[in-house]
Amino acid sequence: MPHKILVVEDEPNILIPIRFLLEKNGYEVMAVENGEAVMEALSAFAPDLVLLDIMLPQMDGFEVCQVIRNHPDWRDIKIAFLTAMGRDMDISKGMSMGGDAYITKPFSNAEVIECVKNLLSDEPQK
Amino acid sequence: MSPKNKFFWWVIVSIGFVLIVFVAMAWLFWQPLPPDEKALLVQVFKANFGYLFTVAFLLFAVLGLTLDWFFRFYIIPLGQLADEASLMCSVNPGHRVNIDGGKDVIRLSRIINQNAERYQEIKNNIREKIERAKADVESEKNIFAGLLSELPEGVVICNARGRIILYNRQAKAVLGENDPDGLSEEPRECRQSDRYVGLGRTIYEILDKNLIEHALNEIHLKLERKSPNAASFFVMVSRNHSLIKVEAVPVLDHERIFSGFILIFRDITEKLQRDREVNNQLRSLTKNMRASVSSIRSAAELLLEYPGMEPEQRQSFYTIVHDEARSLSELLNNKWFDYSSFIKTQWPLVTVTTGDFIQGITRRAKETLGVTIDLLHCDCEESIKIDNYSLLLSMLFVLHHLKEEVHVDHFNCTLTRKEGYAVLDFGWRGEPIRLDALRNWENMILKVNEDMIPLTLKDVVGHHDAEIWTYSDREKNGFSYFRLSLPVHDIPASEQIRHLAILSESRPEFYDFDLFNQAGQTSELDNQPLSELTYTVFDTETTGLNPQGGDEIISIGAVRIVNGRILRDEKFDQLVNPQRELSWESIKFHQIQPEVLKGQPTIDQVLPAFRRFVGNTVLVAHNAAFDMRMLQMKEWTTGIRFINPVLDTLLLSAVVHPIHQSHNLESAAHRMGIKVVGRHTALGDAWTTAELFLKLIRLLANKGIYTLKEAREASQKTYYARLRY
Numbered sequence: 001m002p003h004k005i006l007v008v009e010d011e012p013n014i015l016i017p018i019r020f021l022l023e024k025n026g027y028e029v030m031a032v033e034n035g036e037a038v039m040e041a042l043s044a045f046a047p048d049l050v051l052l053d054i055m056l057p058q059m060d061g062f063e064v065c066q067v068i069r070n071h072p073d074w075r076d077i078k079i080a081f082l083t084a085m086g087r088d089m090d091i092s093k094g095m096s097m098g099g100d101a102y103i104t105k106p107f108s109n110a111e112v113i114e115c116v117k118n119l120l121s122d123e124p125q126k
Numbered sequence: 127m128s129p130k131n132k133f134f135w136w137v138i139v140s141i142g143f144v145l146i147v148f149v150a151m152a153w154l155f156w157q158p159l160p161p162d163e164k165a166l167l168v169q170v171f172k173a174n175f176g177y178l179f180t181v182a183f184l185l186f187a188v189l190g191l192t193l194d195w196f197f198r199f200y201i202i203p204l205g206q207l208a209d210e211a212s213l214m215c216s217v218n219p220g221h222r223v224n225i226d227g228g229k230d231v232i233r234l235s236r237i238i239n240q241n242a243e244r245y246q247e248i249k250n251n252i253r254e255k256i257e258r259a260k261a262d263v264e265s266e267k268n269i270f271a272g273l274l275s276e277l278p279e280g281v282v283i284c285n286a287r288g289r290i291i292l293y294n295r296q297a298k299a300v301l302g303e304n305d306p307d308g309l310s311e312e313p314r315e316c317r318q319s320d321r322y323v324g325l326g327r328t329i330y331e332i333l334d335k336n337l338i339e340h341a342l343n344e345i346h347l348k349l350e351r352k353s354p355n356a357a358s359f360f361v362m363v364s365r366n367h368s369l370i371k372v373e374a375v376p377v378l379d380h381e382r383i384f385s386g387f388i389l390i391f392r393d394i395t396e397k398l399q400r401d402r403e404v405n406n407q408l409r410s411l412t413k414n415m416r417a418s419v420s421s422i423r424s425a426a427e428l429l430l431e432y433p434g435m436e437p438e439q440r441q442s443f444y445t446i447v448h449d450e451a452r453s454l455s456e457l458l459n460n461k462w463f464d465y466s467s468f469i470k471t472q473w474p475l476v477t478v479t480t481g482d483f484i485q486g487i488t489r490r491a492k493e494t495l496g497v498t499i500d501l502l503h504c505d506c507e508e509s510i511k512i513d514n515y516s517l518l519l520s521m522l523f524v525l526h527h528l529k530e531e532v533h534v535d536h537f538n539c540t541l542t543r544k545e546g547y548a549v550l551d552f553g554w555r556g557e558p559i560r561l562d563a564l565r566n567w568e569n570m571i572l573k574v575n576e577d578m579i580p581l582t583l584k585d586v587v588g589h590h591d592a593e594i595w596t597y598s599d600r601e602k603n604g605f606s607y608f609r610l611s612l613p614v615h616d617i618p619a620s621e622q623i624r625h626l627a628i629l630s631e632s633r634p635e636f637y638d639f640d641l642f643n644q645a646g647q648t649s650e651l652d653n654q655p656l657s658e659l660t661y662t663v664f665d666t667e668t669t670g671l672n673p674q675g676g677d678e679i680i681s682i683g684a685v686r687i688v689n690g691r692i693l694r695d696e697k698f699d700q701l702v703n704p705q706r707e708l709s710w711e712s713i714k715f716h717q718i719q720p721e722v723l724k725g726q727p728t729i730d731q732v733l734p735a736f737r738r739f740v741g742n743t744v745l746v747a748h749n750a751a752f753d754m755r756m757l758q759m760k761e762w763t764t765g766i767r768f769i770n771p772v773l774d775t776l777l778l779s780a781v782v783h784p785i786h787q788s789h790n791l792e793s794a795a796h797r798m799g800i801k802v803v804g805r806h807t808a809l810g811d812a813w814t815t816a817e818l819f820l821k822l823i824r825l826l827a828n829k830g831i832y833t834l835k836e837a838r839e840a841s842q843k844t845y846y847a848r849l850r851y
Contacts, residue, residue, distance in 0.1 A: 108424075
């Protein structure tokens, strides 16, 4: 079974290439556009990794991250922030709140794939 | 004692004395006589009783008339002579003695008047010289006042006790009345604010006490450490909701002892708003650019990497590249870039060390919240740019809510430099705070016990370009943290702008005010010299003279006396709608027509404003018992009580001139050489009373009455004090 990745991104022009890239690299991908939809997707899709934008409508990425880390069933899901917030303070905040990786836009596809592979290398395929 | 009473006492004592001498001599003569001689004497006395009685009566009558003549022509005139000579020597040098009395008294009066003429000549010469010197000083003062009034900033100078000793119009506009020029047509008192800015008033009534105390504490700490930059800064919100940056600069005397402080007010609302807009635009620009470049880069790389992809897929990536490239062009053509130079350098923040900052938090958390902070690590020498009060209050606010939320009153703390940021962590054992709870806190007004500023936590954090969040450190076995991250700042030399003002031993050239030695008013008011107290001299006009019978106030006028000077610009003058008919007799007296009162505020609207005008000064009125009674009658309906000390010029006049019969306002003013203007208007009478009171203070001093307590006690002893309304 391929690894499952949940992409949380409200910009379609970023979401479409990311989704294509991940699928081409053999991952099963689900995409949602806001923080609140993440909760349903986490239960239904059970991803191994969440690629998480921060500036989302309604619930922001930091809050989503905190919810995932505080939920006993989801605590082990890997989280990689994928965001335009590139200040050192933002990176520090994301990592201290439970992020496993922090990718700043603009990013290269190779960078994303390398990050995803690193995070999922320890994860057994389902 | 009145002259009439004095005379009767004299007569009784004299006749009593004569009778005692006569009876004693008769008894001494009678005792040694043998019985036959005694019988003979009784027989002679009985036979001539009519003649003897007539002689005795005539003797007593002559004695009485002599005493009356002596009293009227010598005793009473001498008392009046002393009073009038005292007047000439003190408050009314133009007064001349004109007394009926004995020849010697009249001669003495002439000599006194001649000496007074000579004295006045000499005095006039001296006065001319003083006037010339004063004119020079006045001109310099006007230059100084002009300079001060033209400053764009509001300036208030206070003595060490916080009493205002100098202010300019801009400060009044920022702190007090909305319309300092009085251009509004609305009744003055109804539009007056709850803050009266004026000489002698305490700054603590006008500004938040906590803000001033915080600034002064900071200043004192810096002075103790001999810091070269002893100024303190804070931000406040003005009456019209503008954001005001306040700079508090200490004033030291020549021995470097703290003797007052200067507050400088700058309106930063517009600048902050502009900065905020530019900042938001730049952040938005950065975010959009990053997103667009990211989309283009990703799509382009995929097109290159997967040349054999489906045509529809290829087309969608082309569209992404095209759309995002166009969106980038629009972004770059936007005027946002033009604002970039404004950002950040405009923030009105002051540089402090991280050590000072955390020390302040630790101390205040213990004092205010009972929260202990254990500082485990501190990079204490880093510089951060902050608004000390608002950020300190923000941290207290967070600790207060943390304490309530996680039920912990002991926090570990570290303050570490991480790259370009100072990172402050408060740690506790337990779950972290949920971000949505933190977001709620962010939108709340900052208030911790009595400390409050009308800004939200989010405002203050954003204002400092800082971030806050909470997290859990899984490695440390269940410890959670609240983190504040804010940029560290290297101090440029140009920031050392205004440190402190040190007065030279002699006064500065453009000052003539005795700025820093004025006595404050505390619970020891009673023992303060009368000449150093601050007074509100007031008068009321009423519908009649019967407060209990339903008569109402129709006008209140008041002026202030500060440092022995009546302040022309700080007066209270308000007509009052009595909500009842005016009698024809009262209209004849005060000349206020009923139609003039119709649109005026009622007493329950006016009294709160008057209460604020009075503040904690000493109240003075002529025949104060009546005016105070009128005010007391309104206590129940308005809830306004005047518990200030009260002095009555009528009683004080009777204290200094007990021999004079009349102490009404006209007589007393006339005696003191005061020109009465606007009689029977509340403000006019208040003004006359104030002038009278200033002269009475000097005459009271001649009688050894210097303090408020002594003046009150002397008043109570006078005959007039028995009058009740």
